[in-house]
Structures are given as C-alpha cells and as structure tokens.
Amino acid sequence: MYQNTIKVYYKENQPPPQKAMPKHSYKVHFWGSFSAKGLIGYFMFTENMDGDLYRQILNENLFDNASNMMGKSWTFQQDNDPKHTAKATTELLQSKCPKLLDWPRSQSN
Helix, strand or coil, X not given: CCCCCXXXXXXXXXXXXXXXXXCCCCCCEEXXXXXXXXXXXXXXXXXXXXXXHHHHHHHHHCHHHHHHHHCCCCEEECCCCHHHHXXXXXXXXXXXXXXXXXXXXXXXX
C-alpha cells in the first residue's frame, strides 16, 4: 500500500543513516463490517475520520451490503466513539438499521 520514498540527507564523509525514519509516518485506516455469514464491507482511507466521513462510509459500505446478505433481519453494533454517537449518525442508523445493539458504557468507580 505504501512504498517508502523518503530522501535522506547527510554530511559528506559521513556514513548514511542505516534506516531513514519519516518525520510524520504515513497512516492508512481501515473500517470493516462482518457477520457470521462473512464480510459485509470494508473501506480504507488515509484522512482523519470525522462524523461526515463515518456516515459516508456507512452509506456506501454497510446498509445495502448488509441488507443484500441478510435481508431485513440484521443488527448493527459499534462502540461509543463520539463519531458513532453523534446526533446525525444516530439518526442515520435509526433510519437505516433494522436493529441497533447498544455498546455498554463504562462505569466509573
């Protein structure tokens, strides 16, 4: 997915560094959904996830694929990340998922 193309600069008459390290490493993120029947959908991306991107991923990779695989009787669960619990995301999930399974909230002592 990623080939290191980092240029390395070093002083003359000095040995080159053994391994060049990027100042800001390249990151690839992965979203995926699966069921007992197999893979439902996945999406790879390099940008930072926000609520809009998350809802786009759900619209393009979850709803139709899950319905095609399991009909109208499937359940979706996700953790309590703020992107997942945002009002717009909650409304989208309530309108397109047959059933939502809550993620347990942690209890503070």
